[in-house]
Amino acid sequence: MAKTPNEKQSPEGDLREGAAADAILKEDTADTSQEDMLKGSAWMTAGSIFSRVLGAIYIIPWMAWMGAYALQANALFAKGYQIYAIFLTISTAGVPGAISKQVAHYNAINEYATGRKLFRHGMYLMIAMGVVSAAIFYFAAPLLSAGDARMIPVMHSLSWALLLIPMMSIMRGFFQGYSKMAPSAISQFVEQLARVIYMLVTAFLIMKVIHGSYVSAVSQSTFAAFIGAIFGLAVMMLYYLSQRKKLNLLSAGSYNRVDTSTNELLIEIIRQALPFIIMDSGINLFYLVDQYTFNPMLGHFMHIGRDQLDSYYALFAANANKLIMITISLATAMAVTAIPLLSAAHARHDVKKMSEQISNAIQMFCIIMIPSAFGMSAVAKPLYILFYGTQEYTSLGILLLEFSSYVSILLGLFTILAAILQGLYQNRTAIADLLIGLVVKFALQYPMIGIFHVFGPMISTAIGFGIVSWLMLRQLNDKYHIRVRQTNHRLIGILVFTILMVLGVKGTLWVLDLFMNPAFRAIDIIELVIAIIVGVAIYGYLILKTRLADLILGARVGGLRRRLHIK
Template sequence: MAQETNRPHAVSPAQSETSRDTFVRGSAWITAGSVFSRILGAVYIMAWLPMIGNAETGNLANALYGKGYNIYSIFLMISTAGIPGAIAKQVAHYNTLNEYRIGQQLFKTGVRIMAILGVVSAAIMYFAAPLYAQSPEEIPVYHALSWAVLIIPFLSIFRGYFQGFSEMAPSAISQVVEQLARVAYLLGATFVIMKINHGHYQEAVVQSTFAAFIGALFGILVLVWFYLRQRPKINRLVAQSDNEIRVSPRGLVIDILRQALPFILIGSGITIFQLIDQYTFFRMLPKFFIVTKKQMEIYFGIFNFNSNKLVMIVISFAAALAVAAVPLLSAAYARKDRRDMSAQITNILQLFLIIMVPSAFGVAAVAAPLYTLFYGYDALGISVLHLNAFTAILSGLFTVLAAVMQGLYQNKRAMGYLVVGIATKLILQYPMIAFFNVYGPLVSTGLGMLVTCLLMLGSLLRTYGFRVKQTARRMMGILAFSVLMYLLTATAVNLLSLVMNPERKIYAAVILIIAVVIGIAVYGYLILRTRLADRIIGNRISGLRRRLHIK
């Protein structure tokens, strides 16, 4: 293991402000890449579903697609073993100590580990598919996705290495390229299968999931290009390392795995909740309601895939903050700078609130035209999306808090709190489905996430402290502005629906655009006019206010 010397680390008075600027800049890059990727990953649905068939066939295809991706996400976390997140944290830690050579060794060791894990995980996913598949048609989907599991570990390790340097642009750009390549292959293959060969929707789903492999290949090429471009700079930093810390190859592997293993459970948190739905919903619902197998598949497609696909656009904001937060918190931890750690936690929570809360309220307000535009008009789907938009706040908060705790080396606590949340979900799943039917899984997920988030917040407050009163005051302001924006936007949607048929996609698109502009204008004006944005994001936002002539 590493033997570290105790060297003092001078921190300038502007350290906290510099950290915030770095965090905001990194968050902006990751948010842009992540949100664009999520939007593209949802937009393709508008072209994909018409090729698949009618609304019922589309929901069945989405259910099959969603089941495949839930299992794939777990195997992906196992194949990467949380190593990219661990590499980002450890590289940032050693870079702060001017031990860039160790960061380089961590990267090379991580690549070797990833090669082994990728091959093993892909093989298990491929050959064990009949054991965990709930129906024969799922098996080809798992086989198609196993190819992506083989190579995505390499993609992830590159991203983790760049993030350790707080270089978020390579990750963001590779995300966009990966998604573009995936969607291009997905739509092309589906067109050939369904329109030219007149095939079955299950064949199209298989090729659509195989597209993850194609996207990963292009993502890797982008990151390799960035790495080759920046290698001279990295080599100079390595040459200037202090070299006062010695880490054996065995110690590096142990160090990586010790930090990585918690990332598997914590990083899979949201997917674990979805898997609980996948393996319990079909057994529990018939105990309380008369429903056919096809109806259950359609219901599952609506809440587990359709609404989640749109809600994940909102959660991607939180995921972006989480990625940007870990290296900065790890660097503050390495300096033993408790003041900066506390300031970082405060900044992260407040930035999460000012972005995530209005985004969730906004999705709820435009649920009807948004769902109709992507999937066609469906009253059940719209109401499910409306509820899911609010549960997304808790899922997003979990993502951010888990990253904060990992960045501060509170891995065991974070895992323990997640286990409590999962147990809460399992206990409440049965009664929630009994009371709320198809909405039950979303309610139990929200309550499970709420328990986990409260435990994490309490732990961070006790251990590191953050500005609770200030955060609470600003949260109340954000909540008040979000509610006002929600009411005005929802009213606009309802009024526009009186003069335009909301069940037609073209009119749904018009209603959506007008409502989104109203929502952004209302919320944006309020946070700029009250200077709330300045206090949370920083002085840079004042330039935007001046350009908009808001005093």
């Protein structure tokens, strides 16, 4: 458990004020923890899904405007973003997640003023970290490019976003500590919208109007992260200003038993933040292994040129990964919601509630993530053609997307389990498990590429995250006694319903292909819409009819069943 600073006795007047202030928060959080998690997950899922879909849809015109350089441009974009993602995690220093967890901890014991103080000093730290990380990323670009001169302007353009995103992230973490997920979701969507608009406008002007270099177009597309950050930060600042009166009242009613100095708060922030740096970088660290090893390793087996190696890399690291991140964002949304809820239960030493919330989080993950991943695999062909058109490697790209969809379940499971462990202050356990998986990934990379070629990196990633997830599940069960039998029974139902859904979707696509030519994007859109409606209808009907949705998502789902006249 986290160390708490020295406590001091509160007068009775402060207790009465604290109770009154606590009531303000309770009026917004009167639901059960299961409903809190569902409500928070709904907001974060909506924000993540809309942002990810928007971030994927832009690729249709963007790659079309890149013309013959489409795969090379997408590979360059993906390589720049993989390194940027690591720097972004370091620049935020894991502070947003730590702030969310610690604010929830202090709120649970009516120490709102301490949470505000923690946020204020965390903001100063984020400003400094943003400046330092942006400078390092900018000047280290020639070294990080690994001899590829095209990477340098891309990394230079990405470094500017590091100045603003840390501040925006800590504001999101602060409100997530209050279980307020709507501001984060809205700001995330606005950030992505501004980013995509800038990307498309500059890509069109450079490639189609002035007929410039695709490297310049990619550089402007990555600079769009800075433009998006401006708008996302503006949304969070406006929300903070609108909530200041309420936050001040809550702070005024704190018990004020916690006596902290500035140094103690900064040490607490850093101590809680360091594990988040490592865990938040988990997936990107695996991808970074691919970025620096795939070309030389595959080149050793296939003896092909750089452009073809980049094309193969783009198929799984850019094309497939961009689409599966839509489903992985579901797990990320639930992870963000789970941390403050678990931290609050931990602060109250409520072991039964912790066990219940862990089981709820895992079951909620399964009922949403599994059908989403299987569904994406089922519609991989029209989905891939819609986004990337028909090219030289289209058939291979479709197969890679199908396989990546299944791998995304393990990536999502790691995300939610890592969040649970961090919310319960099991940071060392989470880090040790991740490092074991990373060693396995690195050890298997060369033989897997040698045997399976382009599929090799995904297979080594799946094995690595599979081992990490198994270790985390075993440790959580040993310490908190997850409802294993209940979870397994419900998982069986989810898998059965998912398989029935996939059969329905595959059958629908087979029938549609008899009358339509899926090589055209307009036809793909029609097929996708019909297939998705069929899949949602089959799966939705089954989980509502059997009351499985009620058991996992809460009693409120019954209202949906009644409106749909499902008995």
